[in-house]
Amino acid sequence: MSDDQKNDDLYPFNSYFYDYMGSGGNSTSTFPYYDNNPLMYNQPSPAQNLQGPSSSSYGNPSSYLSFTDCLQGTAEDYKSLSGAFDMSCNSLAESAAGATTSAENPKTPNSSVSCSSNETGVEEESSKRNTDLQAKGNEEGNDKSKKLSNPRKKGEKKPRQQRFAFVTKSEVDHLEDGYRWRKYGQKAVKNSPFPRSYYRCTSQKCTVKKRVERSYQDPSVVITTYEGQHNHHSPATLRGNAAAMLSPSFLSSNSSSFPIFNSPEFLTQMLPTTSRNYPNHPYYQTLNPQHQQFQLPNEYNLFQDMTSSSFIQKPEP
DNA sequence: CGGATTTGACCGGCGC
């Protein structure tokens, strides 16, 4: 396990988790974490998806706006949310990582382009790898014993795409998020009885990936990590789809107000339950390639900062 | 039959 990954991934299943549990020094937090949150908790099955959270057995949906409701708003509405998340994450990331932000997410008034450099990098790498494979295939003919070739020059670090991870309580491992995914791998996770699944967006030229794993501490919890940004619209409607809202593309392609995030209900559901119900859980958070760790918690205040500065206020025009 | 999933092999990075 590399330090890179320790800092990057923050998985509850690996050595980093134990470190976190033991010392508390590298504490992480969740964002967002949905516990008893009728807005996001218990992702509905695909069949339930369009019905919104009301089909959930968790929480009290009647008390809250559902994401379905929210998503029935204008595109501008969720542009704002996305922008807010992105802006928040970027500013936090920068503050945590100092000035080393050159490789990713240059702050621009239009946050929708904030991740483009990373995507380009990975796409280039991917193409390069394919090219290499083809070249190698030509060179080596049908030799199947050597499947893969070196995808990049030595010393050239693979650029990290922006990551966005969140925890969802669900019986279904692969949560419906409005995009189509193709599973390309599954690996056993160290210290966990549950495997981790790797998915790639099936859309052409879309490099977004996601990993799905189940918490071994709480098997009812599914941890989904998105990496990269979709370069296309969701093939399915976003209605009633919290995960789609929280996908990187959604969270980074926007710019005005999104009323639900101004609501105290949302905020109080969003974070406090995190520390209340899972005090030792290495909460997921917004991740990015710069190894930042957001220590939300004292999280609630920070999140409030985030929300007050980013959700409530409109991003700069 | 075409697309999705499964699964074993492979690769690179890292620690020892």
Add this chain to the structure above:
DNA sequence: GCGCCGGTCAAATCCG
């Protein structure tokens, strides 16, 4: 240098 581990590939298999 070796072993471990996360991530990915791709042939085989499954499924609608």
